[in-house]
């Protein structure tokens with residue numbers, strides 16, 4: 001067996017079968033992994049169509065959930081190969097196989113494919129079925145899209161464009177159901193908009209592992225509900241608002257804050273733990289309105305936790321640091337970047353070896369940590385980060401609440417045991433050995449270097465985003481940016497390097513840390529360095545062994561693995 | 565929403581019966597309806613506490629049972645009368661006077677004849693409600709009083725049944741149909 005055939009056999013561990021979709025032959029795997037158990041199960045018609053870019057509309061189907069098959073929107077026509085009396089396939093004159101068309105349609109989301117099967121997604125009958133399903137769904141649905149929070153990202157609206165009728169033939173009274181139902185602390189339900197697809201029930205039961213939702217009063221008055229008196233409250237509830245195809249489930253935090261079509265969407269990464277769930281930041285006029293999960297099967301599938309999703313408000317906080325400051329005669333005074341950076345670079349330059357300490361947060365980006373490292377390279381400086389350990393859960397949440405601990409290790413900033421060297425830094429300040437302390441994004445007074453000790457220093461350079469006891473004592477205060485305000489990469493807990501893009505501008509004079517760190521390094525080393533982020537990343541990838549072989553461009557939207 | 569039942573307690577004999585019923589099924593969940601019936605037969609209705617007790621017994625979440633309780637009209641989430649009159653309103657009965665019958669019964673008992681909901685007399689004696697097809701469409705309209713079945717029910721016949729409920733001390737009315 002040649003290598004090539006061996007490879008091919010390995011790849012085709014799952015058998016491929018050929019099916020006809022709208023008259024064209026396509027190869028599809030016979031089985032695919034079940035979204036929850038991972039077991040190989042028969043590929044369905046809808047999967048076969050979607051993997052080849054053929055549209056089959058659906059409501060209750062979701063690629064990451066077990067199939068329910070209740071909405072009927074995915075009805076298609078199909079046929080199977082016609083067999084002669086000898087059980088051998090029959091062929092048309094042109095050599096194509098004869099197909100025996102089934103008299104009944106089937107739901108594409110729950111019907112497995114079989115070899116030679118023909119699927120018809122575009123016949124007049126298929127379209128007629130979609131129109132009818134849609135008409136039934138709209139009978140009792142409130143037609144008040146202008147005041148519905150889902151408008152603009154509603155499957156009902158979208159398919160109404162494709163298959164809707166201009167007029168309603170329904171002249172009777174619509175069924176009325178409960179509105180503004182408080183399902184839990186973060187989710188509001190409008191039962192009149194619910195199309196009873198059960199996606200939320202399946203997600204909550206099978207993915208979040210909290211069997212909390214169900215249908216009550218089945219019949220004309222069916223409602224989605226939690227168990228009375230038991231609020232819908234796990235750390236993943238907001239995902240149900242994402243997957244609800246209509247405006248039935250809404251996020252209390254986001255509902256009616258902004259029409260979705262005004263939101264600018266920026267690809268980013270959640271920074272609230274080491275998992276680094278991929279997110280989309282929705283912003284308008286430099287204000288963040290929401291985070292939503294962005295699919296990345298190597299990290300977070302289509303989900304994110306509620307804590308991470310809602311942890312954005314600090315970015316819009318009023319008391320953000322927005323001025324570059326320098327202490328003069330004991331009091332902080334406003335200065336500008338060129339003065340501050342020039343002086344800081346000089347101070348570092350003139351510091352004797354061993355007299356600099358650095359605490360750089362594992363919330364900084366890989367590139368920033370790399371530049372911090374370069375800045376103090378020849379100074380025999382002690383560097384470390386602040387550990388942030390908490391609880392992990394069964395789904396996404398990592399125990400490490402720093403988004404970039406692996407980056408801090410890879411760039412040589414964090415001690416082997418993160419934070420272990422902070423005590424050494426404190427000791428050396430006490431002994432008068434460390435005279436200059438550089439702090440990036442941490443309040444060191446809470447992590448082992450007391451405020452009184454900071455008084456012993458000649459120079460305290462602090463960069464941060466929000467004020468704290470350390471920023472108050474800074475000799476040089478450099479206002480930095482949140483991840484949403486800059487580009488960069490983090491290395492998540494599993495060593496995946498993920499990039500994020502800039503959604504909004506930072507406030508006032510605040511600048512992305514990598515920008516001013518680059519300038520500091522440049523002033524100190526008199527080396528041009530990389531003045532833009534992609535080039536900086538590529539430079540870092542060459543210099544830092546863990547990132548060898550990576551490039552900004554190849555990180556694409558979903559990241560790449562570092563060699564830790 | 566199921567009513568609360570303060571001091572809810574399942575007597576040990578009932579619990580033993582329920583435990584035994586559960587063993588008849590390959591999966592505990594399959595015993596759900598039997599367990600709910602057993603609890604309703606004993607307490608008269610399925611309170612919040614009863615649903616939660618059953619859920620724990622069956623290793624389910626209360627929502628799983630709540631879906632059942634709200635689906636089957638025979639389950640009651642609040643206390644009902646000693647006698648339950650179920651008036652069939654499905655097709656045959658509907659065209660043969662089910663609504664006339666319901667109207668008459670409600671008026672006689674001082675209940676709202678236009679209500680489609682289950683209603684109980686203030687003395688807690690009689691509950692009147694609609695039911696779906698009781699499987700005797702040929703003798704419509706039909707109704708039940710607890711376990712007893714009545715066919716071709718005229719207003720007069722209904723009066724007799726109500727009369728019986730008034731006089732009878734226990735709930736075990738017999739099958740009084742006169743064929």
Ligand code: SF4
Pocket residue numbers: 193194195196197198199200201224243244245246248249
């Ligand atoms: S609330 Fe939304 S997701 Fe849940 S069943 Fe209704 S339509 Fe489907």
Ligand code: SF4
Pocket residue numbers: 270271272273274275276277300304305306307308309396397398
């Ligand atoms: S699991 Fe972690 S990374 Fe994902 S959303 Fe939650 S906090 Fe953010």
Ligand code: FES
Pocket residue numbers: 057058059060061068069070071072073074075107108109110
């Ligand atoms: S998508 Fe197939 S039945 Fe709903």
Ligand code: FES
Pocket residue numbers: 652653654655656657658696697698699700701704706
């Ligand atoms: S319709 Fe009343 S018994 Fe069948």
